[in-house]
Amino acid sequence: MDTLPVVWFVAIGVLWIGFLLLEGFDLGVGMHMIFSTKDDRERRVMLNTIGPVWDGNEVWLITAGAALFAAFPAWYASLFSGLYIALTIALVGLILRAVSIEYRGKMTDPRWAEFWTWTLGLGSLVVSFCVGAALAITSTGLPLDEYGDRVGGPFAWVTLPAMVGGLALVGFALTHGATFLALKSEGPVRERAGRYAATWGPVGLVPAAVWALWVQFQHGGTWFSWALVVLAVLGAVFGWIGARARREGRAFVGYASFMLFGAGSIFAGMFPYVLPSTLDPANGLTVWNAANSPYTLTVMTVVAGVFLPLIIGYQAWSYWIFRKRVTPGAIPKAHGFLPAVLRAK
Numbered sequence: 001m002d003t004l005p006v007v008w009f010v011a012i013g014v015l016w017i018g019f020l021l022l023e024g025f026d027l028g029v030g031m032h033m034i035f036s037t038k039d040d041r042e043r044r045v046m047l048n049t050i051g052p053v054w055d056g057n058e059v060w061l062i063t064a065g066a067a068l069f070a071a072f073p074a075w076y077a078s079l080f081s082g083l084y085i086a087l088t089i090a091l092v093g094l095i096l097r098a099v100s101i102e103y104r105g106k107m108t109d110p111r112w113a114e115f116w117t118w119t120l121g122l123g124s125l126v127v128s129f130c131v132g133a134a135l136a137i138t139s140t141g142l143p144l145d146e147y148g149d150r151v152g153g154p155f156a157w158v159t160l161p162a163m164v165g166g167l168a169l170v171g172f173a174l175t176h177g178a179t180f181l182a183l184k185s186e187g188p189v190r191e192r193a194g195r196y197a198a199t200w201g202p203v204g205l206v207p208a209a210v211w212a213l214w215v216q217f218q219h220g221g222t223w224f225s226w227a228l229v230v231l232a233v234l235g236a237v238f239g240w241i242g243a244r245a246r247r248e249g250r251a252f253v254g255y256a257s258f259m260l261f262g263a264g265s266i267f268a269g270m271f272p273y274v275l276p277s278t279l280d281p282a283n284g285l286t287v288w289n290a291a292n293s294p295y296t297l298t299v300m301t302v303v304a305g306v307f308l309p310l311i312i313g314y315q316a317w318s319y320w321i322f323r324k325r326v327t328p329g330a331i332p333k334a335h336g337f338l339p340a341v342l343r344a345k
Contacts, residue, residue: 004301005291008071009274011304013267015067016135019060020169020259021176026054028177030097030124031170032193033117040113042189044331047101047120049184052322054101056315058094061131070300074148074290075138075274082142082150083134083157090130096123108334128173129166133157136165139215139266141276144283151279161214168211171204172259179243179252186327190248197251198243205236205258212262212269219276221269228265232258 029050033043069076080087100120104113140161143151150156178201181193212229215221221229239254270276274290277283291297 002288002291002294004294004297005071005287007301008067008291008297009267009271009287012064012067012071013264015060015064016267017260017263019057019064020172020263021256022053022057022060024169024173024176024259025180026050026057026177027124027128027169028173028175029181030120030177031128031174032121032177032181032196034121036192036196037189039188040110040334041328041331042187043113043117044105044334045185045187045189045326045328046181047104048326048331049181051101053315053318055098056318059311061094067300067304071292071297072274072285072287072290073292075285078142078144078148078150078275078285079134079138082144083137085154086130086133086157086162090127090134093123093126093130096120097127105334113334124173125170128170132169133162133166135266136161136168136211138275139165139211139270140218141273141278141284143279144275144277144285145279146283148283148285161211164207164211164214168208171207172255175201175204175255176252176259179239179248179255182243182246183248183252184325186325188328190325194243194246194248194251197255198240198246201243201251201255202236202240205255208259208262209233209236212265215266215269219269219273221265225265225268228261228268232260232262232265235261 029046033046036046037043065076068079096119100116100123104116104120106112137157137159140159143156145151175197178193178197182190182197185193209232212232216225216229235254235257237254239251239256239258242248242250242252242254272287273284274287275285277285
């Protein structure tokens with residue numbers, strides 16, 4: 001049995017989990033901005049909690065997609081061609097989020113800020129749902145023929161597991177975002193986020209739990225994948241207890257552990273499949289028949305071994321630098337300014 005395909009399956013799983021954990025609270029904060037408050041200063045507090053890190057967190061998505069393309073081209077081709085509508089919508093959502101974050105503060109007009117707040121929130125919702133649906137599909141399957149091509153129309157991916165996966169990531173992002181806001185802010189934003197995490201946090205995790213159990217029963221989970229499910233449940237309970245006690249750090253770690261172990265159980269449960277076929281199990285893509293050549297995987301392993309620790313170290317340093325809470329007093333009133341090119345005149 002070749003070990004490098006297995007190594008890269010694990011590596012891609014780690015990259016996707018890293019995306020869910022880091023970009024998850026970014027997406028959650030974006031959604032909370034449209035319904036948690038209408039006060040502009042509070043919204044700016046929320047936005048500033050993710051301001052220094054949101055673009056770095058999105059790198060995990062790009063890296064996961066690139067690693068998927070390089071290590072498992074057949075997996076990448078079948079998944080992305082089968083989900084091109086969902087992934088195109090997700091791409092539009094990512095663009096809306098980035099533009100909204102950059103443009104929201106360019107004018108002092110309340111209508112301008114309100115428009116970009118809603119595009120940020122809706123973009124975060126779209127990205128969460130579409131990425132969750134895509135990951136659910138890759139763990140439960142598409143109607144693939146013997147050539148790895150999707151059978152059916154462009155919406156063949158719209159299945160019950162896809163809907164559950166989409167709701168799972170939306171629910172987790174809202175919960176994870178609330179614990180992050182409670183951990184990184186002061187004032188009304190902190191209080192409101194803490195109440196949400198204690199009251200609605202467990203509810204938001206239910207679709208993700210359903211998804212994890214679905215994969216275990218569909219693929220006949222091993223003792224290891226079931227052990228991860230148990231750890232995920234314990235993490236959720238720990239997070240809920242911490243949220244009720246207003247111990248923000250414990251709540252954040254607990255709910256994050258739920259996703260860490262829950263997503264880990266999904267990847268462990270679907271192994272050795274990377275994209276099952278709902279038509280015939282023999283048509284499914286596995287770690288070995290979807291992998292690239294041993295030479296390519298060897299080169300990738302060397303490059304990743306050199307540069308990945310540097311990237312993780314740099315990102316950890318940035319989180320340490322911006323570790324303090326954002327307070328309402330640190331957010332000045334919205335004000336206009338004269339561009340430098342005009343000031344020079």
